[in-house]
Amino acid sequence: MTALHQYSLAALSRGLAAGDFSSVELAQHFLDRIAAHDKRLNSFITVTAEQALAAAEAADARRAAGDAGPLTGIPLAQKDIFNTRGVRTSCGSRMLDNYIAPYDACVIENFDASGAVMLGKTNMDEFAMGSSNETSWYGPAKNPWDVERVPGGSSGGSAAAVAARLAPGATGTDTGGSIRQPAALCGITGLKPTYGRVSRWGMIAFASSLDQAGPMAPSAEDCALLLQAMAGFDERDSTCMEQPVDDYVGALEQGIEGLRIGLPKEYFAEGLDDAVEARIREALKVYESLGAELVEISLPNSHLSAPAYYVVAPAECSSNLSRFDGVRFGHRCENPKDLEDMYCRSRGEGFGDEVKRRILVGTYALSAGYYDAYYLKAQQIRRLISNDFTEAFAEVDVIMGPTTPTPAFRLGEKADDPISMYLSDIYTIAVNLAGLPGMSVPAGQVDGLPVGLHIVGNYWSEARLLNVAHCLQMETDWHQQIPEAFK
Amino acid sequence: MEWETVIGLEIHAQLKTRSKIFSGASTAYGAEPNTQACTVDLGLPGVLPVLNKEVVRMATKFGLAIGAEVARKSVFARKNYFYPDLPKGYQISQFELPVVKAGTLTITLDDGETKVIGVTRAHLEEDAGKSLHEDFHGMTGIDLNRAGTPLLEIVSEPDMRSAREAVAYMRKIHSLVQYLDICDGNMQEGSFRCDANVSVRPKGQEAFGTRTEIKNINSFRFVERAINYEVQRQIDLIEDGGEVVQETRLYDPDRNETRSMRSKEEANDYRYFPDPDLLPLVIEPEFIEQVKKEMPELPDEKKARFESEHGLSSYDANVLIASRATADYFEAVVAELGGEAKLVANWMNGELAARLNRDAIEIEQAPVSADAFAGLLRRIVDNTISGKIAKEVFDAMWNGEGSADEIIDSRGLKQITDSGAIEAIIDNVIANNPSQVEQYRGGQAKLLGYFVGQVMKATQGKANPAQVNQILKQKLDS
Numbered sequence: 017m018t019a020l021h022q023y024s025l026a027a028l029s030r031g032l033a034a035g036d037f038s039s040v041e042l043a044q045h046f047l048d049r050i051a052a053h054d055k056r057l058n059s060f061i062t063v064t065a066e067q068a069l070a071a072a073e074a075a076d077a078r079r080a081a082g083d084a085g086p087l088t089g090i091p092l093a094q095k096d097i098f099n100t101r102g103v104r105t106s107c108g109s110r111m112l113d114n115y116i117a118p119y120d121a122c123v124i125e126n127f128d129a130s131g132a133v134m135l136g137k138t139n140m141d142e143f144a145m146g147s148s149n150e151t152s153w154y155g156p157a158k159n160p161w162d163v164e165r166v167p168g169g170s171s172g173g174s175a176a177a178v179a180a181r182l183a184p185g186a187t188g189t190d191t192g193g194s195i196r197q198p199a200a201l202c203g204i205t206g207l208k209p210t211y212g213r214v215s216r217w218g219m220i221a222f223a224s225s226l227d228q229a230g231p232m233a234p235s236a237e238d239c240a241l242l243l244q245a246m247a248g249f250d251e252r253d254s255t256c257m258e259q260p261v262d263d264y265v266g267a268l269e270q271g272i273e274g275l276r277i278g279l280p281k282e283y284f285a286e287g288l289d290d291a292v293e294a295r296i297r298e299a300l301k302v303y304e305s306l307g308a309e310l311v312e313i314s315l316p317n318s319h320l321s322a323p324a325y326y327v328v329a330p331a332e333c334s335s336n337l338s339r340f341d342g343v344r345f346g347h348r349c350e351n352p353k354d355l356e357d358m359y360c361r362s363r364g365e366g367f368g369d370e371v372k373r374r375i376l377v378g379t380y381a382l383s384a385g386y387y388d389a390y391y392l393k394a395q396q397i398r399r400l401i402s403n404d405f406t407e408a409f410a411e412v413d414v415i416m417g418p419t420t421p422t423p424a425f426r427l428g429e430k431a432d433d434p435i436s437m438y439l440s441d442i443y444t445i446a447v448n449l450a451g452l453p454g455m456s457v458p459a460g461q462v463d464g465l466p467v468g469l470h471i472v473g474n475y476w477s478e479a480r481l482l483n484v485a486h487c488l489q490m491e492t493d494w495h496q497q498i499p500e501a502f503k
Numbered sequence: 504m505e506w507e508t509v510i511g512l513e514i515h516a517q518l519k520t521r522s523k524i525f526s527g528a529s530t531a532y533g534a535e536p537n538t539q540a541c542t543v544d545l546g547l548p549g550v551l552p553v554l555n556k557e558v559v560r561m562a563t564k565f566g567l568a569i570g571a572e573v574a575r576k577s578v579f580a581r582k583n584y585f586y587p588d589l590p591k592g593y594q595i596s597q598f599e600l601p602v603v604k605a606g607t608l609t610i611t612l613d614d615g616e617t618k619v620i621g622v623t624r625a626h627l628e629e630d631a632g633k634s635l636h637e638d639f640h641g642m643t644g645i646d647l648n649r650a651g652t653p654l655l656e657i658v659s660e661p662d663m664r665s666a667r668e669a670v671a672y673m674r675k676i677h678s679l680v681q682y683l684d685i686c687d688g689n690m691q692e693g694s695f696r697c698d699a700n701v702s703v704r705p706k707g708q709e710a711f712g713t714r715t716e717i718k719n720i721n722s723f724r725f726v727e728r729a730i731n732y733e734v735q736r737q738i739d740l741i742e743d744g745g746e747v748v749q750e751t752r753l754y755d756p757d758r759n760e761t762r763s764m765r766s767k768e769e770a771n772d773y774r775y776f777p778d779p780d781l782l783p784l785v786i787e788p789e790f791i792e793q794v795k796k797e798m799p800e801l802p803d804e805k806k807a808r809f810e811s812e813h814g815l816s817s818y819d820a821n822v823l824i825a826s827r828a829t830a831d832y833f834e835a836v837v838a839e840l841g842g843e844a845k846l847v848a849n850w851m852n853g854e855l856a857a858r859l860n861r862d863a864i865e866i867e868q869a870p871v872s873a874d875a876f877a878g879l880l881r882r883i884v885d886n887t888i889s890g891k892i893a894k895e896v897f898d899a900m901w902n903g904e905g906s907a908d909e910i911i912d913s914r915g916l917k918q919i920t921d922s923g924a925i926e927a928i929i930d931n932v933i934a935n936n937p938s939q940v941e942q943y944r945g946g947q948a949k950l951l952g953y954f955v956g957q958v959m960k961a962t963q964g965k966a967n968p969a970q971v972n973q974i975l976k977q978k979l980d981s
Contacts (some may be wrong), residue, residue, distance in 0.1 A: 019645060251553065
């Protein structure tokens with residue numbers, strides 16, 4: 017018999033609708049799995065068992081009243097970057113270890129309205145700054161495919177929890193690849209929507225002009241269900257757009273005959289692991305067999321993505337994180353002797369090294385006399401990168417490549433080498449700089465470690481991306497693979 | 504050496520919106536600390552600002568009023584610095600692209616001369632909270648009710664050459680923002696305050712001297728005193744062989760002096776950059792056209808109309824238009840009386856102004872309404888009372904004793920205009936003063952005043968003075 021956790025989120029949704037099991041049973045099953053397995057993974061910072069069961073009961077009641085939607089009663093793991101009323105919202109930081117959010121993020125409200133059940137809050141790199149989950153104050157989450165390896169970051173806890181089927185779906189946020197990179201390293205599907213597609217209200221800001229929330233789940237179909245609930249206009253976020261929300265589930269089955277897939281030559285170049293490239297080429301062959309056409313393209317300013325990103329993101333974070341000053345909430349040092357001492361020690365103790373590094377870099381980049389050379393220049397480069405994509409999308413429908421240059425690396429392997437760590441996001445950050453939607457889809461394994469196919473679309477093309485990903489998943493079963501230890 | 508003073512002002516006018524510039528919390532003054540600060544004002548993790556459209560309308564009105572270009576696109580920027588009453592660790596303001604570009608304002612000086620002062624720009628920003636240092640022993644309390652209150656910062660060119668000019672400019676802006684109904688102008692509550700940039704240079708020299716900035720002055724009197732003190736301090740310093748240091752200073756009204764707050768070296772690097780949480784503010788020409796239609800009559804237009812329509816002198820008109828409330832009061836009284844503008848102006852600029860000044864209140868708080876005031880003046884016009892008696896009646900009205908008619912009645916102040924009655928009294932006075940009559944008729948015409956005095960004495964001042972004069976002359980000269 018297939019255990020509940022072995023079903024995809026979409027299959028569980030159908031099971032609930034058919035009355036095969038109740039929401040309470042489902043919630044209890046996943047809570048039991050978390051209790052049994054998460055010691056090895058550390059994918060959750062906080063488990064909200066009691067609330068989850070209460071929410072599941074309410075979901076069952078709602079279903080009995082004939083008022084259930086596709087997510088009613090579906091258990092989800094929420095990245096600990098989203099404010100959740102009455103629940104600690106730590107953002108992976110000692111700074112917020114004592115912070116109980118007094119309000120819900122828009123994403124949380126939307127899931128509550130749909131009747132989804134929150135299992136808990138997942139581990140993440142501190143303030144979403146990291147690509148390995150190692151910067152978390154709560155210790156790193158581990159990769160279920162090899163617990164000696166990183167799950168990626170910053171949404172590493174969500175990716176690990178979903179990959180180990182401790183939750184059928186989760187949320188992530190993506191500033192430079194923080195949904196797609198861990199999705200790739202953990203062998204699940206993850207989508208970063210167009211900037212402005214999902215409200216940022218209540219999502220703790222890292223780099224406001226780049227941050228975007230999105231779904232993480234085994235399959236594209238699962239992600240479609242989740243995004244349907246997450247997307248939409250919210251007047252509390254001035255950067256959230258009044259753009260109609262497509263029918264993501266309805267678009268999944270469309271054919272892709274004649275789809276033009278752009279392959280940027282810059283993404284198949286030096287630094288890409290041969291075995292990873294081989295898996296990507298195999299996935300592309302599947303697309304060819306479905307009638308898609310492969311077109312080599314160029315994104316000539318790709319090499320400028322990382323330098324621009326590592327100016328813009330730290331600059332914004334240096335300002336966004338100023339509110340963590342020990343005055344109103346969060347960590348305050350013991351017995352400050354004066355105001356400056358309170359600031360210095362509260363922040364010195366509350367923030368970890370990577371956060372401090374980025375605040376320093378960002379503060380420097382915005383300083384008088386350096387602003388033009390760094391921040392302004394980086395913004396100009398952003399324009400160039402956007403233009404590259406605009407030109408590319410005049411020729412092709414989607415762009416594909418590897419999500420990461422290598423499979424999951426070992427814990428500690430890059431912890432002391434920030435530059436090498438930053439390069440693990442080399443293919444994903446351009447998408448954030450341009451504000452485009454991007455996905456990572458499981459595309460095979462290398463030595464038992466998952467490889468992700470990166471699919472990038474034009475603005476507001478989430479439905480098309482999910483459709484293209486779904487087509488691959490109808491032909492392959494990489495997204496259904498569960499690590500042996502967590503079956 | 505002869506010195507020239509150079510002054511520029513940065514005025515902060517709190518916009519009178521009901522909710523804050525980036526949140527829905529109330530802006531009402533005087534609530535219990537931290538009861539009007541929502542998640543956005545508290546700078547909680549994850550909150551985002553949303554611009555209050557009303558502030559855009561208000562800024563646009565101001566831009567139109569000073570003949571400035573209202574920027575089609577302006578940008579909100581973050582001004583980063585740490586302070587406990589600044590919840591986010593940055594203030595959302597406008598930096599490179601302000602909403603209102605350059606304009607001008609004409610001020611009138613005491614001697615009636617006018618001068619054009621350049622306004623460099625005006626930009627929108629949020630206010631910070633308040634630090635309460637007195638109420639908590641050894642600690643500081645933070646009240647974030649004011650955090651996020653909308654401000655329009657109006658920056659002048661360094662065009663003013665004396666403290667008096669600076670005050671005239673500040674008064675003009677104060678009047679203008681109230682005319683536009685965008686600021687309540689309440690200086691005690693901090694709704695209208697200014698920073699003054701002050702420098703001195705030898706007369707004839709073109710280059711500016713080193714300036715100091717005096718922060719947060721919240722009354723016209725203090726602006727004048729602070730600038731005068733600072734100018735003298737700078738001149739003394741230079742004449743003693745010293746140098747002015749560029750710094751921020753604070754005015755202490757109790758000691759009437761300015762003190763150094765922080766030097767240029769200690770100044771923050773604010774690391775301004777466009778706020779990524781807010782889109783650029785785009786103002787469509789249609790919106791500006793719509794606001795144009797809503798513009799009230801402005802002080803300069805009103806002054807011209809008072810002169811042409813009501814025949815007032817430039818001086819009277821200028822005093823009456825100084826505040827919108829005063830002008831409205833004037834027009835209400837004139838409308839009630841159906842004219843008599845000159846009489847109204849004299850009484851407002853004389854008796855009314857004196858009482859307001861004595862009690863240190865604004866015309867809005869005057870105990871005598873425009874209607875009641877018109878009731879008083881009507882009795883002068885229709886000869887029920889003389890101007891002299893009217894002052895007594897006005898005092899009683901001011902003390903809340905009732906309407907002009909009630910007071911005239913209850914005190915029996917009604918003027919005697921019955922010529923028969925006046926004649927009888929005059930006959931009596933003539934009969935009782937034969938020697939004075941003889942002297943008058945002998946050529947001492949100035950004795951007429953004596954007879955008028957006797958009649959007034961006999962009537963307790965109630966006889967109509969014009970009639971008394973006329974009848975007396977008639978009787979004595981015949």
